[in-house]
Every structure is written in C-alpha cells, then in structure tokens.
Amino acid sequence: MEIKSPKDFWSGVMFVAFGGGMATIAVLHYQMGSAVRMGPAYFPAVLGAILAILGLVLLVRSVTLKGEKVPTFHFRPLLFILVACLAFAYTLKPLGLTGATLLLIFISAYGGHEFKWKEVAILYVVLIIFSVLVFVKGLTLPFPICPDVIEDFCRF
Amino acid sequence: MRAWLAAGRRLATAAALAAAAVPALAQSWPAKPVRIVVPYPPGGPVDISARLLAPKLQEAFGQPFIVENKPGAGGNIGADFVAKSAPDGYTIGMGAIATHAINPALMANVPYDPVRDFRHLALVVQVPNVLVVNNDLPAKSVAELIALARAQPGKLDFASGSTGSTGHLAGELFKQMTGTYMVHIPYKGAPPAVADLLAGRVHLMFDNLASALPNVRAGKLRALAVTTLKRSSALPDVPTLDESGLKGFDMKTWWGLMGPAQMPADIAQRLAAEILRAMDAPDVREKLRAMGMEGSSVRTPEQFTAFVDSERRLYAQLVKRSAAKPD
Amino acid sequence: MEIFSNLALGFGVAMSPFNLLMCLVGVLLGTLIGVLPGVGPIATIAMLLPVTFNLNPVAALIMLAGIYYGAQYGGSTTAILVNIPGESSSVVTCLDGYQMARQGRAGPALATAAIGSFFAGCVATLVVAMFAPPLAEVALKFGPSEYFSLMVLGLVAAVVLAHGSLVKAIGMVLLGLLLGLVGTDVNSGVLRFAFGISELADGIGFVTVAMGMFGLAEIIANLEHKGAREVFTSKVTHLWPTKQDWKRIVGPILRGTFLGSALGILPGGGALLASFGAYTLEKKVSKYAHEFGKGAIEGVAAPESANNAGAQTSFIPLLTLGIPSNAVMALMIGAMMIQGIAPGPQVMTERPQLFWGMIASMWIGNLMLVVLNLPLIGMWVKLLSVPYRILYPSILVFMAIGVFSLSNNPFDVFLMALFGLLGYICVKLECEPAPMILGFILGPLMEENLRRAMLLSRGDPLVFFQKPISASFLVVSLILLAIIALPNIRKKREEVFVEET
Numbered sequence: 001m002e003i004k005s006p007k008d009f010w011s012g013v014m015f016v017a018f019g020g021g022m023a024t025i026a027v028l029h030y031q032m033g034s035a036v037r038m039g040p041a042y043f044p045a046v047l048g049a050i051l052a053i054l055g056l057v058l059l060v061r062s063v064t065l066k067g068e069k070v071p072t073f074h075f076r077p078l079l080f081i082l083v084a085c086l087a088f089a090y091t092l093k094p095l096g097l098t099g100a101t102l103l104l105i106f107i108s109a110y111g112g113h114e115f116k117w118k119e120v121a122i123l124y125v126v127l128i129i130f131s132v133l134v135f136v137k138g139l140t141l142p143f144p145i146c147p148d149v150i151e152d153f154c155r156f
Numbered sequence: 157m158r159a160w161l162a163a164g165r166r167l168a169t170a171a172a173l174a175a176a177a178v179p180a181l182a183q184s185w186p187a188k189p190v191r192i193v194v195p196y197p198p199g200g201p202v203d204i205s206a207r208l209l210a211p212k213l214q215e216a217f218g219q220p221f222i223v224e225n226k227p228g229a230g231g232n233i234g235a236d237f238v239a240k241s242a243p244d245g246y247t248i249g250m251g252a253i254a255t256h257a258i259n260p261a262l263m264a265n266v267p268y269d270p271v272r273d274f275r276h277l278a279l280v281v282q283v284p285n286v287l288v289v290n291n292d293l294p295a296k297s298v299a300e301l302i303a304l305a306r307a308q309p310g311k312l313d314f315a316s317g318s319t320g321s322t323g324h325l326a327g328e329l330f331k332q333m334t335g336t337y338m339v340h341i342p343y344k345g346a347p348p349a350v351a352d353l354l355a356g357r358v359h360l361m362f363d364n365l366a367s368a369l370p371n372v373r374a375g376k377l378r379a380l381a382v383t384t385l386k387r388s389s390a391l392p393d394v395p396t397l398d399e400s401g402l403k404g405f406d407m408k409t410w411w412g413l414m415g416p417a418q419m420p421a422d423i424a425q426r427l428a429a430e431i432l433r434a435m436d437a438p439d440v441r442e443k444l445r446a447m448g449m450e451g452s453s454v455r456t457p458e459q460f461t462a463f464v465d466s467e468r469r470l471y472a473q474l475v476k477r478s479a480a481k482p483d
Numbered sequence: 484m485e486i487f488s489n490l491a492l493g494f495g496v497a498m499s500p501f502n503l504l505m506c507l508v509g510v511l512l513g514t515l516i517g518v519l520p521g522v523g524p525i526a527t528i529a530m531l532l533p534v535t536f537n538l539n540p541v542a543a544l545i546m547l548a549g550i551y552y553g554a555q556y557g558g559s560t561t562a563i564l565v566n567i568p569g570e571s572s573s574v575v576t577c578l579d580g581y582q583m584a585r586q587g588r589a590g591p592a593l594a595t596a597a598i599g600s601f602f603a604g605c606v607a608t609l610v611v612a613m614f615a616p617p618l619a620e621v622a623l624k625f626g627p628s629e630y631f632s633l634m635v636l637g638l639v640a641a642v643v644l645a646h647g648s649l650v651k652a653i654g655m656v657l658l659g660l661l662l663g664l665v666g667t668d669v670n671s672g673v674l675r676f677a678f679g680i681s682e683l684a685d686g687i688g689f690v691t692v693a694m695g696m697f698g699l700a701e702i703i704a705n706l707e708h709k710g711a712r713e714v715f716t717s718k719v720t721h722l723w724p725t726k727q728d729w730k731r732i733v734g735p736i737l738r739g740t741f742l743g744s745a746l747g748i749l750p751g752g753g754a755l756l757a758s759f760g761a762y763t764l765e766k767k768v769s770k771y772a773h774e775f776g777k778g779a780i781e782g783v784a785a786p787e788s789a790n791n792a793g794a795q796t797s798f799i800p801l802l803t804l805g806i807p808s809n810a811v812m813a814l815m816i817g818a819m820m821i822q823g824i825a826p827g828p829q830v831m832t833e834r835p836q837l838f839w840g841m842i843a844s845m846w847i848g849n850l851m852l853v854v855l856n857l858p859l860i861g862m863w864v865k866l867l868s869v870p871y872r873i874l875y876p877s878i879l880v881f882m883a884i885g886v887f888s889l890s891n892n893p894f895d896v897f898l899m900a901l902f903g904l905l906g907y908i909c910v911k912l913e914c915e916p917a918p919m920i921l922g923f924i925l926g927p928l929m930e931e932n933l934r935r936a937m938l939l940s941r942g943d944p945l946v947f948f949q950k951p952i953s954a955s956f957l958v959v960s961l962i963l964l965a966i967i968a969l970p971n972i973r974k975k976r977e978e979v980f981v982e983e984t
Binding site for chain 3: 197198199200201203204207208210211224225226227228229230232233236262267313318319320339341342343344345347348350351352354355357358366369370371373374376442443446447
C-alpha cells in the first residue's frame with residue numbers, strides 16, 4: 001500500500017497514538033463508573049476513543065486520497081531553541097538570571113543563521129539589564145540574579 | 157614529623173576560628189533577604205496574610221522578606237520545598253491545615269512528615285467554617301436542617317470548594333454525627349459553589365467564614381451555625397454546632413509560618429517572637445478581622461507543634477471513618 | 484434619570500487627580516504586562532496588593548482594574564506581532580492578526596484591535612452601568628447544564644475556526660480536550676495522567692501551552708530559512724486602516740461587542756467564549772469568509788471587540804454578587820476584603836462611590852488605552868523590522884522568564900519546550916493549534932459541568948434538554964454542526980469523484 005498523503009498519514013498516527021494512549025491509560029488506572037455517574041476514566045476514555053477513530057479515518061484517507069508531503073523538519077533550529085529553553089530553566093537557580101540568560105541567548109542565537117559574537121554579547125548585556133530592572137526590581141519576581149557561588153558578593 | 161605537627165596546629169587553629177564563626181553567623185542573621193514560600197497561587201487568603209506580614213518582618217529585621225509562590229498539588233509542592241530547604245534560616249513558608257493535616261490523611265504519598273520535618277514558628281490565622289443554607293430552604297436552625305435531612309435522605313446537596321477541603325470534611329463529619337445522608341457536590345473553589353448555592357441549585361455549604369461573610373451580612377444566605385467551639389466575633393448571633401447538638405464539633409481552617417526542622421533554634425525563636433508581634437499589630441489585626449480571620453490562641457512554637465500534631469491525628473481519624481478518599 | 488446622577492457621581496470620583504493617576508498607572512502597567520509574553524495580570528496584581536493596602540479602596544480598585552484590561556490590550560499586541568496570545572482570549576486574534584502582520588499590515592491590525600476594543604469597552608461600560616443587577620440575575624440562571632451546553636456550542640464553533648481539514652480540526656479539539664484533563668479531577672479528587680509528577684497535579688497551564696504551541700513553534704518555523712521573515716518588513720504599507728478596511732470592520736465590531744457583552748457576564752470562561760464565538764460568527768456571515776485565517780481584518784475586529792466587551796462585563800458578577808469570573812477578579816476580591824469591603828450585592832447600595840467610580844474609571848481607562856496604544860503602533864511596526872536574529876532571542880528571554888515565574892519551577896519551562904516541539908510537528912502536519920487550545924481550556928470545564936449536572940439531577944441525562952436555556956444551546960450546536968458538515972460532505976464526495984475518474 002502506498003502512502004498517498006504523508007501529512008494525513010502522520011496526523012493519523014499522532015491522533016491514534018494520543019487518543020488510544022490516553023483512553024487506555026484511563027481505562028486501566030481509573031474507574032469508569034457508569035454513564036449516569038461518571039468516574040474519572042469516562043470522559044477521557046470516550047474522547048480518546050473518538051480521537052483514535054478519527055486517526056484511523058486519516059490513516060485510511062492517507063492511502064486512498066492524494067495529499068501533500070510533509071515539509072522537511074529542520075532539526076537544527078528545533079534542537080537549539082529547545083535546548084536553550086531547557087538550559088535556562090535548569091540553570092536559573094544555580095547560575096542566577098545572569099548565567100541562565102547568557103546560555104539562553106547564546107545557544108538560541110547559535111541556532112539561527114547569522115551569529116556574530118559581538119552582536120550577541122551586546123544583546124545579552126542589554127537584555128540582562130532590562131530584565132533585572134523590569135522583572136526583578138520592578139515586578140519583584142523572586143529570581144536570583146547572580147550564580148550561587150558568588151551570591152554573597154552580589155548585592156544588587 | 158615537625159611538618160605534620162605544624163600542619164596539625166594550623167588545622168586546629170582554622171577549626172577553632174571556624175567554630176567561633178558559627179555563632180557569629182547566626183548572630184548576623186539575616187544577612188540577606190529571607191524568602192517566605194506560599195504554597196498557593198497569589199491572591200488567596202494565605203498569600204495575602206503572608207504579604208501582610210512581610211513588610212512588618214522586614215521592619216523588624218532590616219532585610220527584605222520576599223513572598224515566593226510555589227503553588228501546586230493542593231499546597232504539597234510548596235510545603236515539601238520548605239521541608240527540604242537549607243536550614244539556614246533564609247527559607248520559611250506557610251503551612252496550612254490542608255498541607256499539614258488533611259493531605260497527609262487523604263493522599264497516599266505526601267513526601268514530608270507534617271510534624272517531624274518542620275520547625276513550627278507561629279500560627280498566624282484561624283478561620284471557622286460556617287454552615288450556610290439557601291434562603292429558600294425550609295430550615296432556620298440546625299435542628300430543622302437535621303429533621304429535613306432525615307425526612308428526605310439523599311435529597312439534599314451540600315457543596316464544597318474541593319474534595320478533601322475543610323468544607324467537605326465538615327460536611328462528612330456532620331453527616332456522621334447526625335446520621336443523615338446528603339450528597340456531596342464538589343466545585344473548583346468556593347466562588348462557583350457559592351454561586352450555585354445562591355441560585356438554589358445546591359442546598360447548603362460549610363463555607364469558610366471569609367468567603368461566606370458578605371453574603372450572610374447581605375441576607376442572601378442564611379447562616380445556621382459555625383464549626384468552631386467558640387462563636388465567631390464576626391457573627392456573634394450565630395450558634396456553634398457544638399451548641400446546636402453536635403457535641404465537641406470543632407473544625408477550623410488555619411495556617412502558620414514554619415521552617416525546615418533543622419533550622420537553628422535561636423533564629424526560630426527570634427522569628428516566632430517577631431511574627432507574633434506583627435500579628436498583634438493593630439493594622440494587621442484589623443485587616444485580618446475584616447476578612448473574618450481571627451488571630452490564633454496558639455502562642456508558642458511548642459504549642460504550635462502540639463497543635464499540628466493533634467490536627468493531623470484528628471483528620472487521619474476523620475478521613476478513615478468517613479472513607480473520604482479520592483476514588 | 485437616576486442613572487445620570489449615578490454616572491455623574493462616578494465621574495466625579497474617577498476624575499479626581501489622584502484616581503486619574505492611579506488609572507493611568509494601572510493601564511500602563513497592564514499594557515506592559517500584556518505585552519511581555521508569559522507575565523500575566525495575576526502575578527502582577529498579587530505583587531501590588533501590599534501597595535494597595537495603603538491606598539483608599541476606590542483608588543486601589545481603579546488601579547487593579549486598569550491593570551486587568553490594560554493587559555487585554557497588551558495581549559492583543561503580542562498576538563498580532565509575534566503570534567503569542569497574551570491572554571486566553573487573545574488566542575483568536577493570533578489567527579488573522581499575525582497573518583496580517585506577515586503581510587506587512589501589522590499597523591492596520593493593531594489599529595483595528597485598539598479601536599474595536601475601545602468601542603466595545605465604551606458600550607460594555609454603559610451596559611454595566613445600566614443593566615448590572617438584572618444581568619447578574621441572568622448569570623445566576625446559568626447552572627451546570629447550561630454551562631455544559633454553552634461549551635458544547637463553543638466547541639462546535641471552535642471547529643468552524645479552522646480553515647483546513649475538518650477531520651483534523653475536530654481531532655485537534657479532541658486532543659486539546661484530552662490534554663486539558665491532565666491533573667486533579669474535581670469530582671472525584673483523582674489525579675489523572677500525571678505519571679507521578681506532582682507539578683502536574685493542577686494540570687498544565689494555559690500560558691505554558693500557548694507559549695509553546697504558538698510562540699516557540701513559530702520561532703522555530705521562522706528559523707528554517709534565512710529569508711523566512713522578510714515578508715514582514717518588505718511590504719509594510721500603511722500604518723492605518725484603509726477606507727475599505729473601515730467599512731469592513733464596522734459590522735464585526737458591533738457584533739463582537741454585542742456577543743462579548745452578553746457572554747462576559749457568565750463567570751468562568753465567558754470572555755473567552757465571546758472572542759471565538761465572535762470570530763466564528765463573522766466567518767459565517769462575512770462575504771470575505773475565504774480570507775479568514777489568511778489575514779482578514781474582520782478576524783481581528785470581531786474577537787478584539789468581543790474580548791474587551793467581555794472583560795468589562797465580567798465585572799458584573801463581581802460587583803453585584805461578589806462572585807469572581809476569573810482568577811484576576813478573585814484577586815480583586817482579596818483586595819476588597821483587605822480594605823474592609825465585603826464584595827457582594829450591597830456594594831452598589833452601601834458604597835455607591837466605589838461602584839460608580841469604578842464604572843466611570845473603566846471608561847476613562849479605555850480612553851487612556853486607546854490614546855496610548857494608537858501612537859505606539861508606529862513603534863511596534865518599527866520593532867518588527869528589527870533583524871530577526873536580534874528579535875527572537877529577546878522574545879525567548881521574555882517567554883522563558885514569564886513561564887518560569889508562573890510557579891518558580893523549571894518544570895513549566897520544560898513543558899513549554901515540549902509543547903514547542905508538539906507545535907512544530909503540528910505546523911508541519913498542518914494541524915492547527917487554535918482549536919486545540921480552545922479544547923484545552925474548555926475540556927475540563929465541560930467535564931466538570933457535565934458530571935455536576937448529572938450529580939445534581941441524580942443521573943438523569945434528559946436534564947440538558949429539560950432546561951430551556953440549555954436545550955436551546957444544544958439545538959443551536961446541532962444546527963451549526965449540520966451547517967459545517969453538509970458542505971464538507973458534499974465537497975468530499977466531489978473530491979472522491981474527481982479521484983476516481
């Protein structure tokens with residue numbers, strides 16, 4: 001069988017996976033109850049089942065009707081942006097806002113098409129000053145500004 | 157050999173100096189901002205009381221006291237965070253009846269021990285719950301309500317702000333003590349529950365006083381009783397459940413400040429004393445009272461710890477008896 | 484007429500120099516927060532609560548209210564400029580607003596949003612002034628059955644929003660519904676789909692999903708090719724709507740205002756339903772329906788008017804019954820209580836300066852916002868022409884800070900990244916995120932109301948058809964479903980025919 005519509009095919013796969021997956025988890029772990037007195041599994045099971053069915057419809061369609069190809073995945077920007085976000089999240093406490101933002105900006109900028117060290121550095125300085133002023137001082141969000149190790153020397 | 161001795165002497169001096177520095181460190185507390193962790197989203201009553209106290213504590217200790225919200229899992233995330241935080245006196249947090257008495261009884265895997273993992277500083281607020289009914293319900297007293305419930309078992313609906321809340325558990329205890337059967341209708345928070353109560357879609361609710369007070373005062377809801385042993389100063393004409401025949405009924409919502417268990421004792425003492433002083437300040441007391449919150453009768457950290465322990469056991473029993481488990 | 488004397492009292496209070504200043508501070512702050520992706524009015528108002536302790540109640544509430552609808556204005560700005568919905572009700576503005584920006588028409592989009600919001604704000608304020616108590620009574624008539632049916636109608640409308648494949652749109656709605664169920668189930672207290680992660684106990688936050696699926700996905704998509712974003716800057720034409728534009732937006736603004744004012748009074752989701760209800764309505768009645776999703780100006784005018792009208796009328800349950808319509812209002816109740824004001828029906832009679840002063844300041848706030856925002860349009864459009872390699876890291880910084888600040892937990896940012904991945908996949912597969920987000924928000928509410936209605940009726944499913952309001956919503960949903968489905972079925976049949984010949 002030839003896949004005539006890759007977009008439909010993969011959408012179908014996604015729907016079947018999510019729908020079927022969640023319905024199965026629901027039925028296995030939570031109580032269904034009855035239609036009259038629904039348990040926690042009822043709604044997700046029914047919805048998941050319908051989603052899975054729609055996924056099957058798409059799968060069938062993908063082998064019968066001609067559709068578009070899935071545009072190429074560009075893994076480079078995807079990876080860099082996501083890693084940048086994760087780096088920020090998990091270094092905020094140990095490295096403070098200054099360190100985490102540094103990682104975020106440099107990693108995400110590197111994932112783009114033009115990377116000029118000086119430019120990115122200036123952008124970093126501007127953004128960190130703005131962020132400290134607006135978020136930490138202005139809105140009093142409780143972010144540590146400096147890395148843990150030099151915390152005692154950092155009295156902003 | 158002599159080199160070893162010299163090194164050893166140097167080490168000993170260093171150790172002695174370090175040991176001398178430790179009390180100095182404690183005396184220099186607070187040398188940087190202290191964080192007050194609130195395990196609920198901003199704007200709720202627990203959060204507001206923390207924000208009322210913070211500036212007072214800042215005045216007393218000269219360092220900023222910053223409120224940090226860590227909501228989630230009914231307050232467990234924030235409470236756990238405080239329990240496991242560094243015991244250096246720079247992290248304290250709010251612990252409430254939910255996090256320290258009810259959740260440990262209701263949920264299977266609460267990651268902390270409410271009594272042993274915390275140093276309890278001061279109980280900040282106590283709020284009674286009040287039994288309110290829709291105005292059209294033909295019950296003007298607790299006795300009439302019980303009679304109504306007995307005459308039509310399973311017909312009355314009682315609302316609560318969430319499964320496992322004090323409102324819910326108060327209702328379950330009420331049912332147990334009066335031998336009646338009412339259907340529990342949980343909501344996501346008190347306001348939608350109150351809305352349905354006003355409209356008459358549910359019949360009664362054990363709402364916390366702060367939330368019910370405006371409607372009671374406006375005559376939109378009828379208050380039949382309060383859940384504490386003593387009458388509330390905000391509603392002096394409303395009897396207690398204890399007075400109305402449910403002997404010994406005493407439930408109230410509470411919260412207070414705590415730190416991790418290993419927190420230095422002297423820092424804890426200083427904080428406890430200052431918190432109490434802040435609570436007694438007239439402007440703080442007035443603002444809290446306006447919200448129906450009373451200050452607490454528990455005055456020392458030891459009393460607080462004993463209180464948390466007794467509450468924990470009370471709710472463990474209650475939950476077991478009423479089997480109010482998340483099914 | 485009494486209303487005039489009341490309004491006169493209100494304006495007298497609201498126009499005192501101090502209160503005017505508070506209003507200005509509020510709307511400025513609100514706009515700033517609305518524009519910063521991720522930081523929302525809730526955190527800000529909470530932060531400012533202690534400041535309000537020292538203000539008199541009227542001034543405090545005027546400022547807080549200003550923050551709230553200022554954030555609505557700001558939220559539409561980011562929706563149009565960078566495809567990030569600042570508030571849940573700005574999700575719909577992303578659809579056509581961002582597309583307009585892509586075509587170099589960010590200026591007219593922003594202007595339409597501002598003007599539509601202003602008009603809606605004025606009308607809605609009048610509605611609040613004149614009809615607050617009777618409308619509150621109507622709001623009380625909405626119980627779980629009525630909410631459920633309304634949301635069913637809303638979800639059907641969400642399907643209409645999509646301009647692609649019907650099957651995929653319904654699928655995305657369902658996906659959103661399912662994702663919304665993650666967390667603690669209200670009716671039973673069971674923790675669902677949390678896989679032992681305690682941060683998921685309260686569900687996945689809207690901001691996290693929106694930032695990921697709209698913001699991150701868009702940034703990644705833009706980074707694919709070097710010139711992917713040239714479109715924005717090369718075709719900037721007018722900053723102001725054209726005469727044709729003006730003619731086109733009159734109807735949508737009127738309809739959106741009406742719908743928004745009506746739905747906003749419903750506590751819990753009213754303003755959101757209004758914005759995409761208005762969009763759907765426009766799509767059905769407009770002769771430019773084919774342009775929707777590709778930059779139709781009606782697609783900005785209608786939802787923006789609706790959500791601002793809804794934002795104003797959502798004060799009605801707060802001011803008349805003391806019932807908050809959303810989390811921001813809950814905060815304001817806290818602020819009121821600290822000031823010793825008991826929110827509830829007696830506020831109108833016991834504290835007329837507060838009630839009417841707030842209403843008057845709502846109008847003044849709207850005026851300030853439109854005066855503030857219109858000149859800023861030039862600046863915003865200029866901002867879009869900043870080289871993208873500088874723009875996108877900045878956006879990322881604000882998004883990351885904003886999302887992190889939700890619960891001071893790195894997990895939220897991790898989730899955002901996950902949804903960024905999902906969003907990118909959906910872009911590639913041509914599955915639209917907007918229906919998913921709407922399902923995500925409405926899903927748990929629908930289930931909650933469905934089960935509660937069944938609990939209250941002791942298991943009688945006919946209750947949805949026995950109550951008149953509920954029944955009418957369900958009937959309209961069926962009709963709408965039929966309207967959507969029929970042309971599609973016919974089209975599919977034709978497609979199949981073409982395939983086979």
